[in-house]
Amino acid sequence: MNILVAPDKFRGSLEAIDVCRAIRDGILLAYPDANVTTIPLADGGEGTAQILTQHAQGETIDVEVNDPLGRPVTASYGLSADRQTAYIEMAAASGLALLAAEERNPLLTSTYGTGQLIKDALDKGVTQIILGIGGSATTDGGIGMAQALGYRFYDKNNAMLSAKGESLNEIRCIDSIEKDSRLNAVSVTVACDVTNPLFGLNGAAHIYGPQKGADPEMVQFLDNGLKNFSHIASKTFGKDISENPGAGAAGGLGAGCLWFLNAVLKDGVSIVIEQTRIAERIKDADLVITGEGKVDEQTLSGKVVKGLADFCKIYKVPLAVVCGTLQITPEQVRDAGITYAVSVLNRPMDLNQAQADAYGLVKDATFHLVRLFFSNR
Numbered sequence: 573m574n575i576l577v578a579p580d581k582f583r584g585s586l587e588a589i590d591v592c593r594a595i596r597d598g599i600l601l602a603y604p605d606a607n608v609t610t611i612p613l614a615d616g617g618e619g620t621a622q623i624l625t626q627h628a629q630g631e632t633i634d635v636e637v638n639d640p641l642g643r644p645v646t647a648s649y650g651l652s653a654d655r656q657t658a659y660i661e662m663a664a665a666s667g668l669a670l671l672a673a674e675e676r677n678p679l680l681t682s683t684y685g686t687g688q689l690i691k692d693a694l695d696k697g698v699t700q701i702i703l704g705i706g707g708s709a710t711t712d713g714g715i716g717m718a719q720a721l722g723y724r725f726y727d728k729n730n731a732m733l734s735a736k737g738e739s740l741n742e743i744r745c746i747d748s749i750e751k752d753s754r755l756n757a758v759s760v761t762v763a764c765d766v767t768n769p770l771f772g773l774n775g776a777a778h779i780y781g782p783q784k785g786a787d788p789e790m791v792q793f794l795d796n797g798l799k800n801f802s803h804i805a806s807k808t809f810g811k812d813i814s815e816n817p818g819a820g821a822a823g824g825l826g827a828g829c830l831w832f833l834n835a836v837l838k839d840g841v842s843i844v845i846e847q848t849r850i851a852e853r854i855k856d857a858d859l860v861i862t863g864e865g866k867v868d869e870q871t872l873s874g875k876v877v878k879g880l881a882d883f884c885k886i887y888k889v890p891l892a893v894v895c896g897t898l899q900i901t902p903e904q905v906r907d908a909g910i911t912y913a914v915s916v917l918n919r920p921m922d923l924n925q926a927q928a929d930a931y932g933l934v935k936d937a938t939f940h941l942v943r944l945f946f947s948n949r
Contacts, residue, residue, distance in 0.1 A: 576857040580876040582865040585927035588612030598938025616763035616840010621659035625650025637688040640681035640709040658693035662686040663707035676785025678711035679738040687720025705822035714828015722750040740797025760835035768820035771798040776820035841879035863894040881909040
């Protein structure tokens with residue numbers, strides 16, 4: 573039997589590669605002769621660059637860049653084995669996790685460090701960039717990233733602006749004369765799982781500004797700034813993308829990537845599935861086993877499980893899901909195309925115990941589900 577193992581991480585307990593090992597151990601305990609293929613996956617968020625780099629048999633590149641407040645920090649990104657594709661997570665340079673709680677202030681933070689990572693990848697000669705934009709500390713519309721790549725921003729007095737959130741209201745001119753020309757020859761795909769527009773009540777500032785340290789007055793100031801930025805950028809680039817789904821992602825970095833990098837925004841799972849070519853593996857499988865820490869309604873709207881379920885439906889391959897917490901109904905399981913879903917918890921326990929025992933729990937649950945699927949063999 574051919575079994576494909578393709579899980580996401582169990583947040584707080586197991587990385588995706590460890591989930592793969594636990595599931596594999598459970599399979600082989602049930603059927604030692606099974607042919608098991610393991611492909612760790614991610615949903616486009618934290619850890620996606622690492623997963624894609626591993627799949628591409630690539631290497632990790634460390635670069636000293638600016639953190640969201642302009643301080644030096646060492647950030648990493650992945651480079652494929654053929655050195656043609658860079659896998660970058662903006663959070664490595666411009667993420668909220670780089671700041672203490674009292675340092676969070678989207679008026680002062682910038683995506684400049686993300687631009688530095690992109691520039692380093694261009695220096696390495698890449699022709700493709702996969703950019704994840706989750707976890708940002710910024711609401712600068714991507715002007716910091718753009719500045720690191722040669723774009724310049726000027727106010728009404730033709731004075732150059734510092735590229736951060738508080739400058740958005742002052743922009744009157746965007747100059748691309750010094751733009752890094754290598755961007756014209758690079759394909760940029762952005763992993764973006766939110767659909768917010770750039771500004772307005774559902775935009776970047778109002779929805780995500782507070783978690784980045786913005787009080788109500790700052791939220792309104794930033795929203796006005798994003799509106800002004802959109803007006804200038806739309807005239808400069810000849811297209812208004814402010815209402816595009818995802819334009820408001822990562823404090824407007826989604827829009828910035830569309831304008832400054834001519835990028836394409838795609839949901840993270842689609843990118844991972846495409847890059848790992850997992851559909852080719854599903855076709856030849858007798859069973860696909862996936863999993864993640866919690867399976868709930870959000871899982872069914874764009875996570876790894878949903879992405880795999882769609883392909884398993886096409887190729888009529890059963891899909892089994894193991895998880896820590898199962899919060900969908902039998903009807904939702906059926907309608908999603910999932911054949912079997914089970915929580916790995918086999919006795920009452922608190923979260924700390926469940927996380928500590930996660931490897932064994934996943935292995936044991938897999939043993940039982942595989943015996944069930946192939947009981948007549």
